[in-house]
Amino acid sequence: MPYFDTASSAPLHPVARQALQASLDEGWADPARLYREGRRAGLLLDAAREAAAEAVGCRPDELVFTPSGTYAVHSGMSGVLSGRRRVGGHVAVSAVEHSSVLHAASAHAAATGGTVTEVPVDRYGAVAPDTYAGVLREDTALACLQSANHEVGTEQPVAAVAEACRSRGVPLLVDAAQSLGWGPVGGAWSVLAASAHKWGGPAGVGLLAVRKGVRFAPQGPADERESGRAPGFQNIPAIVAAAASLRAVRAEAADEAARLRALVDRIRSRVPELVPDVEVVGDPELRLPHLVTFSCLYVDGEALLHELDRADFSVSSGSSCTSSTLTPSHVLRAMGVLSEGNVRVSLPLGTPEAEVDRFLEVLPGVVSGVRERLGAPASPAGRRAEGPSVTAAPVPADGSSLVVDALGRRCPIPVIELAKVFDEVPVGGTVTVLADDEAARLDIPAWCGMRGQEYLGERPADHGVAYVVRRVS
Amino acid sequence: MPYFDTASSAPLHPVARQALQASLDEGWADPARLYREGRRAGLLLDAAREAAAEAVGCRPDELVFTPSGTYAVHSGMSGVLSGRRRVGGHVAVSAVEHSSVLHAASAHAAATGGTVTEVPVDRYGAVAPDTYAGVLREDTALACLQSANHEVGTEQPVAAVAEACRSRGVPLLVDAAQSLGWGPVGGAWSVLAASAHKWGGPAGVGLLAVRKGVRFAPQGPADERESGRAPGFQNIPAIVAAAASLRAVRAEAADEAARLRALVDRIRSRVPELVPDVEVVGDPELRLPHLVTFSCLYVDGEALLHELDRADFSVSSGSSCTSSTLTPSHVLRAMGVLSEGNVRVSLPLGTPEAEVDRFLEVLPGVVSGVRERLGAPASPAGRRAEGPSVTAAPVPADGSSLVVDALGRRCPIPVIELAKVFDEVPVGGTVTVLADDEAARLDIPAWCGMRGQEYLGERPADHGVAYVVRRVS
Numbered sequence: 001m002p003y004f005d006t007a008s009s010a011p012l013h014p015v016a017r018q019a020l021q022a023s024l025d026e027g028w029a030d031p032a033r034l035y036r037e038g039r040r041a042g043l044l045l046d047a048a049r050e051a052a053a054e055a056v057g058c059r060p061d062e063l064v065f066t067p068s069g070t071y072a073v074h075s076g077m078s079g080v081l082s083g084r085r086r087v088g089g090h091v092a093v094s095a096v097e098h099s100s101v102l103h104a105a106s107a108h109a110a111a112t113g114g115t116v117t118e119v120p121v122d123r124y125g126a127v128a129p130d131t132y133a134g135v136l137r138e139d140t141a142l143a144c145l146q147s148a149n150h151e152v153g154t155e156q157p158v159a160a161v162a163e164a165c166r167s168r169g170v171p172l173l174v175d176a177a178q179s180l181g182w183g184p185v186g187g188a189w190s191v192l193a194a195s196a197h198k199w200g201g202p203a204g205v206g207l208l209a210v211r212k213g214v215r216f217a218p219q220g221p222a223d224e225r226e227s228g229r230a231p232g233f234q235n236i237p238a239i240v241a242a243a244a245s246l247r248a249v250r251a252e253a254a255d256e257a258a259r260l261r262a263l264v265d266r267i268r269s270r271v272p273e274l275v276p277d278v279e280v281v282g283d284p285e286l287r288l289p290h291l292v293t294f295s296c297l298y299v300d301g302e303a304l305l306h307e308l309d310r311a312d313f314s315v316s317s318g319s320s321c322t323s324s325t326l327t328p329s330h331v332l333r334a335m336g337v338l339s340e341g342n343v344r345v346s347l348p349l350g351t352p353e354a355e356v357d358r359f360l361e362v363l364p365g366v367v368s369g370v371r372e373r374l375g376a377p378a379s380p381a382g383r384r385a386e387g388p389s390v391t392a393a394p395v396p397a398d399g400s401s402l403v404v405d406a407l408g409r410r411c412p413i414p415v416i417e418l419a420k421v422f423d424e425v426p427v428g429g430t431v432t433v434l435a436d437d438e439a440a441r442l443d444i445p446a447w448c449g450m451r452g453q454e455y456l457g458e459r460p461a462d463h464g465v466a467y468v469v470r471r472v473s
Numbered sequence: 474m475p476y477f478d479t480a481s482s483a484p485l486h487p488v489a490r491q492a493l494q495a496s497l498d499e500g501w502a503d504p505a506r507l508y509r510e511g512r513r514a515g516l517l518l519d520a521a522r523e524a525a526a527e528a529v530g531c532r533p534d535e536l537v538f539t540p541s542g543t544y545a546v547h548s549g550m551s552g553v554l555s556g557r558r559r560v561g562g563h564v565a566v567s568a569v570e571h572s573s574v575l576h577a578a579s580a581h582a583a584a585t586g587g588t589v590t591e592v593p594v595d596r597y598g599a600v601a602p603d604t605y606a607g608v609l610r611e612d613t614a615l616a617c618l619q620s621a622n623h624e625v626g627t628e629q630p631v632a633a634v635a636e637a638c639r640s641r642g643v644p645l646l647v648d649a650a651q652s653l654g655w656g657p658v659g660g661a662w663s664v665l666a667a668s669a670h671k672w673g674g675p676a677g678v679g680l681l682a683v684r685k686g687v688r689f690a691p692q693g694p695a696d697e698r699e700s701g702r703a704p705g706f707q708n709i710p711a712i713v714a715a716a717a718s719l720r721a722v723r724a725e726a727a728d729e730a731a732r733l734r735a736l737v738d739r740i741r742s743r744v745p746e747l748v749p750d751v752e753v754v755g756d757p758e759l760r761l762p763h764l765v766t767f768s769c770l771y772v773d774g775e776a777l778l779h780e781l782d783r784a785d786f787s788v789s790s791g792s793s794c795t796s797s798t799l800t801p802s803h804v805l806r807a808m809g810v811l812s813e814g815n816v817r818v819s820l821p822l823g824t825p826e827a828e829v830d831r832f833l834e835v836l837p838g839v840v841s842g843v844r845e846r847l848g849a850p851a852s853p854a855g856r857r858a859e860g861p862s863v864t865a866a867p868v869p870a871d872g873s874s875l876v877v878d879a880l881g882r883r884c885p886i887p888v889i890e891l892a893k894v895f896d897e898v899p900v901g902g903t904v905t906v907l908a909d910d911e912a913a914r915l916d917i918p919a920w921c922g923m924r925g926q927e928y929l930g931e932r933p934a935d936h937g938v939a940y941v942v943r944r945v946s
Binding site: 009010020025033037038068071103107197203206222223233234235237308 | 506508511540573676693789
């Protein structure tokens with residue numbers, strides 16, 4: 001039963017389980033109390049804080065435990081924004097941050113009238129340090145940048161952005177949720193947030209490190225625990241398990257990174273060979289070792305995940321067709337890449353090579369099965385084998401055009417309908433797709449890029465949007 | 474090693490431990506995911522929600538899991554206050570609520586300019602329903618009342634206050650942290666908060682129930698989990714353990730309540746017999762079954778707790794002399810009772826009778842040892858045995874007075890100094906105590922009440938405060 005979604009949540013590491021069970025007897029009392037049960041709990045908490053701080057690369061008194069990574073991000077952002085209120089209300093974030101960062105930035109803007117700048121990313125999903133530096137302003141209270149992207153695995157240039165922030169006196173908050181198990185975050189960051197269940201620790205534990213000297217005003221009702229930065233009774237057994245497992249995964253990180261990197265390289269190279277019309281996204285080199293994302297034309301993401309689940313593979317997707325919100329992943333949108341049939345594979349520690357090979361065996365049949373049921377057109381390669389290439393058609397007079405009505409149809413149908421009729425217009429002619437699924441805005445241009453056709457743009461239509469494509473070959 | 478501080482945190486219940494361990498393998502994945510690991514986690518979460526809702530007495534879709542009881546209180550209060558912003562910004566709380574409620578009310582006032590009314594309590598620590606009803610106003614957005622007090626165990630008239638609130642259209646939030654393990658909270662409450670580690674569940678789990686129809690606007694950044702009322706990845710193994718242990722403690726609640734009630738009655742009656750100059754506080758009848766609080770004149774709370782810890786008993790205290798804040802418990806202050814030498818005993822489920830008896834054996838020697846080291850005066854009973862009663866002294870002409878300078882001395886020294894010199898003034902004369910320890914404001918009047926002397930009041934002095942006592946016998 002291969003589980004390939006460790007970026008959502010990792011199975012509990014054996015060391016985490018042992019530490020959790022061992023500390024249930026010693027860690028349940030209130031560490032603020034003076035009696036022996038309280039002192040014992042306090043000692044466990046202190047030791048866990050020291051271990052976690054060492055792994056993060058900060059002082060123990062700079063680190064607090066929060067109930068989740070999300071809480072660490074929210075508390076870290078609101079604390080800096082409030083502490084630096086006099087500087088201004090401007091926040092810079094990359095366009096591909098985790099939703100917890102983006103939502104906290106929106107909440108700040110809504111509550112205080114502050115402004116948010118999203119720094120764009122390249123096609124691999126990375127910000128450019130110069131671009132990031134360019135959005136920092138006199139009134140920038142906070143900059144946020146993830147250490148590595150949670151959907152496509154691309155590493156961000158944190159050290160360079162941190163230096164740009166430092167030289168302008170702007171604190172940088174790094175969301176290290178996806179990378180902290182692999183190693184400390186370098187560079188002169190000011191605030192760091194992470195989440196234990198991403199590295200194999202238990203749920204219920206986040207880390208928030210705030211460097212000395214950063215102006216920080218905890219928000220919300222006063223509370224004495226965790227320096228006022230995370231109110232409520234600490235979950236010490238889970239904290240102990242989090243710290244112990246972070247140490248344990250770090251001890252195996254170098255070897256395991258090399259091994260998983262090779263397995264991910266195999267997926268990156270083999271999937272496009274085995275499955276037609278696939279786009280592998282994210283940086284091929286500067287990336288998390290264990291994570292790879294690809295998108296499949298003419299595929300319904302929900303059906304694909306369902307079929308992979310039936311074939312015993314658990315993966316996730318940034319496709320809108322698997323999400324209740326019906327909007328494709330903001331990460332894929334910011335990168336400008338195909339979103340339909342999107343699959344994220346993130347390998348847990350210890351993933352056997354044979355499971356990856358089995359995934360590569362299973363995937364082509366699963367994708368073609370989903371495509372068949374959707375009535376997707378055959379790939380160009382397939383069609384070439386069946387008859388003369390459509391690119392051999394003579395260039396006709398301009399002006400031929402077709403309109404496809406895909407209103408009310410969900411992704412990937414608009415793109416499938418486009419592909420089905422595309423051969424019917426002559427080279428130089430256009431196909432206009434009427435669609436009201438948000439994914440079409442991303443996937444029709446992406447289809448043009450993959451097919452070498454020309455995307456002419458979109459315009460509002462009576463219902464939905466009209467997307468126009470010119471046939472150039 | 475008797476642990477008598479279950480009101481701070483209960484040892485993990487065996488059922489909680491079993492449920493936690495059993496669900497570590499099934500409950501680590503993201504319950505929002507469609508694959509089997511996610512579905513399994515989701516099923517565990519659903520089942521826990523149903524079990525917890527049944528124990529609370531609400532619908533499963535009215536209940537969310539939060540990372541702590543504190544978080545449940547904060548989120549519940551801010552959600553109602555924001556949802557009812559148009560009604561007004563007034564909050565009513567009892568004067569003896571848990572600090573999480575009082576701090577959330579203060580934060581609301583500071584952030585929005587809202588106002589807070591503290592409803593006074595009687596000498597047992599209970600609000601009167603009529604008094605509570607009298608503070609509700611046109612602009613009251615929220616009323617808060619604990620089900621039972623966490624320091625003295627007194628039960629509050631929740632059903633009557635809930636009815637008063639209902640008739641005025643004001644939602645009532647009940648902090649049920651101390652009582653939920655003993656039974657559901659009756660009455661037409663609107664919002665309920667609780668904390669699993671108080672009933673023997675694991676840390677890291679709070680409950681927040683919000684009745685349908687209550688206007689509720691979750692605050693903070695948007696998040697899809699737990700109806701937006703508790704952002705962050707759920708800790709499902711801990712949630713499962715919380716729900717399972719709540720069921721388990723409820724199954725034994727009736728028997729165990731009767732048994733512990735008898736043990737607490739024994740403490741309530743025996744302590745004043747065994748230890749001179751003790752005040753047992755809180756309602757003797759309308760109270761939590763397992764909790765009793767008493768205060769000892771002329772005793773330093775920190776020394777007392779330390780000696781009890783050396784004698785293997787873990788208890789807590791609301792004395793200022795054990796707290797970093799140097800202010801005595803706001804609960805004892807609101808009740809107007811003695812705070813010095815304060816001890817709260819809260820018995821865990823299954824406490825053996827022999828442990829309570831042993832506590833009663835040990836306590837007198839511990840208290841007298843602390844008093845001796847502080848140079849405290851002997852008790853009136855003791856003195857009566859030694860010679861003629863001071864109350865037999867002839868009434869002198871008025872005007873005799875003495876001043877005791879206890880500036881810079883911490884509790885219980887000001888009261889000890891008062892007692893030491895008291896016999897030196899004639900009946901009708903006064904003793905003025907100069908003190909700057911906050912506890913004196915509570916403990917000097919309390920001493921007068923216990924000794925049958927007349928407290929004339931306080932006035933500002935050059936340094937600190939002058940407290941004036943008239944000898945009447």
